[in-house]
Amino acid sequence: MIDDFAKEYLHGELRELREVLLRKLDGLSEYDIRRPLTTTGTNLLGLVKHLSVWEARYFGEVFDRPFPEPVPRWDDLEQRGTDLWATEHETREEITGRYRRAWEHSDATIAALAIDSPGHVPWWPRPDVLLFNVLVHMLTETGRHAGHADILREQVDGEVDTARRDAAFWEKRRAEIERAAEAADPATA
Helix, strand or coil: CHHHHHHHHHHHHHHHHHHHHHHCCCCCCHHHHHCCCCCCCCCHHHHHHHHHHHHHHHCCHHHCCCCCCCCCCCCCCCCCCHHHCCCCCCCHHHHHHHHHHHHHHHHHHHHHCCCCCEEECCCCCCCEEEHHHHHHHHHHHHHHHHHHHHHHHHHHHCCCCCCCCCHHHHHHHHHHHHHHHHHHCHHHC
């Protein structure tokens, strides 16, 4: 019984985080979803593209249930990192559509297998895994990247997806945090 509960709980959390990530693109221009917002080039559409590749890979080839579309090989050093950004020829619709198709494939794998079903992740130091391990890993990865997307979206236009508060609330909160930071550092006094 706990296995079914754990599987459904982890899967439910993963489903929710996928939607959160896609909502970060809503209302933004092509430029804003693609532009590099960190020194390493992290961008919103690139996060979606990255997760689509890894969901397809983890819930596909790891469990001998290959995703029906081409996925770059994990050991192709020439392709490493290209899943983190979109070229000018890749559309938002193509990338988000592939992510949704990867979800469908992942969801089918999760539904078909028991939580203790074995898989093999050749790029991990301990490659023999269970569906449980992969669910936790993808939930962690998706959560991490959804957090990145939260910050990137806030940098672009100030939009936050947490408690619905107005700009005055956030301005007051930021000032309060700034005062605390200054008070804690004698060099700013």
